[in-house]
Amino acid sequence: MDRVVPPYRINVLLTATAFVIAVTQLVIVPLLLRPESGLEADLLAVLIAVLLSLTTPFNRALLHEAIHGRLVRRRDWNTRFGRALAICSGISFDAIRLGHMTHHRFPRHALDRADVIEPGMNRVTATIRFYLGLAGWLYVREILSSMLMLMPRRVINWVASNVMPEDDADGMLLHGALRRGLDRRLSRIRMDSILVILIYGVAFYLYGEWWPVLLLGIALRGLIVSLQDNVAHYDTPAYVGAPAHNTRTVHWAALFMLNSNLHGVHHDQPDVPWNRLPNAFRSAGGNYSGGYFRLLAKQFHGPVRLSKD
Numbered sequence: 001m002d003r004v005v006p007p008y009r010i011n012v013l014l015t016a017t018a019f020v021i022a023v024t025q026l027v028i029v030p031l032l033l034r035p036e037s038g039l040e041a042d043l044l045a046v047l048i049a050v051l052l053s054l055t056t057p058f059n060r061a062l063l064h065e066a067i068h069g070r071l072v073r074r075r076d077w078n079t080r081f082g083r084a085l086a087i088c089s090g091i092s093f094d095a096i097r098l099g100h101m102t103h104h105r106f107p108r109h110a111l112d113r114a115d116v117i118e119p120g121m122n123r124v125t126a127t128i129r130f131y132l133g134l135a136g137w138l139y140v141r142e143i144l145s146s147m148l149m150l151m152p153r154r155v156i157n158w159v160a161s162n163v164m165p166e167d168d169a170d171g172m173l174l175h176g177a178l179r180r181g182l183d184r185r186l187s188r189i190r191m192d193s194i195l196v197i198l199i200y201g202v203a204f205y206l207y208g209e210w211w212p213v214l215l216l217g218i219a220l221r222g223l224i225v226s227l228q229d230n231v232a233h234y235d236t237p238a239y240v241g242a243p244a245h246n247t248r249t250v251h252w253a254a255l256f257m258l259n260s261n262l263h264g265v266h267h268d269q270p271d272v273p274w275n276r277l278p279n280a281f282r283s284a285g286g287n288y289s290g291g292y293f294r295l296l297a298k299q300f301h302g303p304v305r306l307s308k309d
Contacts, residue, residue: 006070006273015081018059022088025052030206046213053220061258067097070273083192092146092192094185108242116238117305130303138229139222149189232263234299238306247292261292
């Protein structure tokens with residue numbers, strides 16, 4: 001497919017909306033939670049704070065466009081907007097970008113298929129880990145990955161060696177990608193992580209005795225991120241390069257998540273912007289793997305054990 005110019009003006013408006021949502025949740029809502037405001041006003045503010053977390057698919061889709069360099073026209077501003085979106089989500093842009101681009105290069109690598117119980121793995125341990133991932137651990141892992149970058153380089157390398165042993169081809173490739181990424185962007189990741197700590201520290205301070213409300217909103221965000229993280233790859237073949245799912249959903253939901261339901265097309269044609277994914281899907285004669293929300297729920301069937309053959 002010929003290169004298609006992304007909808008930059010629309011993206012800027014959508015990004016501005018995402019920033020308004022973040023500022024509202026982190027700053028404006030806690031300012032409304034005052035003893036003199038009354039119980040009804042306080043309950044309304046709490047409801048708003050929690051409901052704003054339901055915009056997570058929209059915010060993550062914009063962040064995804066920035067990761068692929070398609071959010072705004074100028075590369076430097078694309079990175080700035082991407083970093084700001086990521087910081088508002090409590091993570092570092094370059095850290096999540098490194099993981100996402102590795103996922104694109106080696107989809108369904110050994111650490112990218114939590115829904116699979118590999119030969120020799122303990123079924124109980126793998127199942128617990130899988131369900132914890134769905135319940136929010138995947139988002140917590142993103143936060144921890146960003147915060148880990150504040151540690152000395154030798155500590156980062158030690159953790160990476162324990163999480164990604166270099167005893168197979170996948171491990172060596174992932175370590176190589178990590179080293180190259182850190183060589184170029186470690187200082188920027190650290191700056192973003194510090195800003196995350198400062199911004200959320202101020203937000204919790206502003207919420208005061210209402211801090212559980214912000215924590216609940218973050219937990220809801222984490223649940224949504226974790227449920228969506230692997231839905232497009234759940235129950236696909238367990239080999240590197242396996243195709244992802246394209247799923248059917250109602251029009252408003254597809255727009256809300258910027259057509260993220262067409263993830264298979266995105267993997268096949270990663271340069272196509274979000275607004276042209278439906279056209280690319282039709283042009284390729286694509287087939288749906290089923291309904292998006294049905295597949296989202298199907299994840300709760302749990303991981304599948306691979307045979308030793």
